Amino acid sequence: MQIFHLLRAVTVAYGLRQTEFATRNGMHTTDVRALICLLDAERAGVDATAGRLGASLGLNSAGTTAVIDRLERLGLLARVQDARDRRRVLLRVEDRARELGRASFGPLIDGTVALLADFDEQEVDAVSRFLSGVRDIMEADGARS
Incomplete structure (x- = not known):
């Protein structure tokens, strides 16, 4: 249970960081999640469409359009x-969104990368398998709901 409680604490702390980022940049927390989904799709080489974004966020068409419109107005997203x-x-996520994200989350990312540099290959593999497994459990649980 200790590991689960640590994971929950990290999740809560990261959620608070996302909320602070959203507030500071005139966004809703869903907008931040949308940007994360779009950046993940980009890294995976997957075309980002409104339909795919809505499915990832669990939003209907109107809600997805509202998120896209807000992000476009803020200059963080473009329809192409x-x-x-x-x-x-x-x-397409605009460079301005990447710059804002890097300014806010860069130290966290850099610190995490530095922390993992002290892990050997087997330890990194174990952490990766654990986090992937938790994600899969959460996705399967959400599909049952």
Whole structure:
């Protein structure tokens, strides 16, 4: 249970950091989650569409459009035409969003990377397997709800 409680404490602390970031930058916490989803899709090489974003956030079409509109007004997101299918609109995170994120979360990211540098390969693998497993459990539990 100690590990679970530590994970919960990290989750709460990270959620508070996201809330502070959102407030400081005129966003809703859902907007921050949206940016994270879009950056994750980009890293995975997955096209980011409004439908995919809405599914990731658990929002309906109107809610997804509201998030996209807010982020676009703030200059953090752009709607761009898909070069392969002109009928499709893709979502692109703007450099301004990356700069704001790096300014706020950079020290946390750098500190985490430095902490992991002290772990050997087996330890990093164990942490990765654990976190991936918890994520999978949460996703499976959410699918049952």
